[in-house]
Amino acid sequence: MLCVFWVIQKNIIFALLRISKMQFGTFKVKEGVCIPDVGIEYPIDDPFRRLLKVEVEDSSKGKFQFDENFPYIDNSLSFRLNEILGFFVKWIIVAARNRFHFGIRIEGRKNLRKYRKELENGAMCVCNHVFIFDAFGVNQAVRRFGRIWIPMFAKHFNGKNGWFMRHAGGIPIPETRGGMRKFNEAFDEYHRRKEWFLIFPETVRWNMYVPIRPFKLGAFSMAHKYDIPVIPLVYSYRERRGLYKLFGKSNEPCVTLHVGEPIFFDKDRPRKDELQRVCTVAHKAMEQMAGIDVNPWPATED
16 A cells, blocks of 8 residues: 555656646747647646547447457558559648648758668658658658558557558557567568668657657667667748648648658667667757757656
8 A cells, every 4th residue: 555655656746846847947949949839738747648539430340450360461452452542642642731731841861861871771760749640751751761660559540540541651559469479570571671660759649749758668679679770850840931821720830850860779788778878869869950958858758
């Protein structure tokens, strides 16, 4: 009983410390950095709280079960035919939405050009999770390097956007132990093919949020396992001006995606230390690219 009481008390103390930090203005950005106000009250006590409703169809008919029987690698004819349609949806419809509605700009691609040899075996992209098509924006930024596969929250695959998520490279994170085994085998195969991965280490999406939230270490653990570099990317915001005002709400900003230099693991150091180091370096690089001088969240809470 005393142990339970101590855990509850400790969590309350940590929450109060976070709140006090936010209230005393420890979030500072460089001059000119856009801080949009899109009418969302973001939590200040739980950086992993899910703000978006999971839209799942009411009927159980046709629902995926995310266990060992789900096709984490799908070689069926129907999937391949849908991949062709998915290609056009991504690179015509969604690309146009990102270009005009979100006004996407991509900066820093040159940071990858000098590392072509080091990136031949694949890479792990990490990015802040801040709007509906942010994953595809990352795909646009690194498209010359090949296909990207993205672990995603499984329940969304039974929702209205499930088809697009599957054909945008999404792989549902399983809900069973057997499913996790098949999931891991699939990523082993994708790595064997030298394909790229994207994980949002903040885990959940907070639309148009400026600070960089704490990271879970899963992305870095996978990158360390495959001995591939981590590429930090981050979205920042611009005021909606000119023609962009015709394609979006006035309080909704345009986005700029910044691509950072790859971060490499030192395999001679202990794994646990390297996961923490690379996570912290990536978090700091994203803060700098986003123009954040003082961030209110730590690099990780794992």
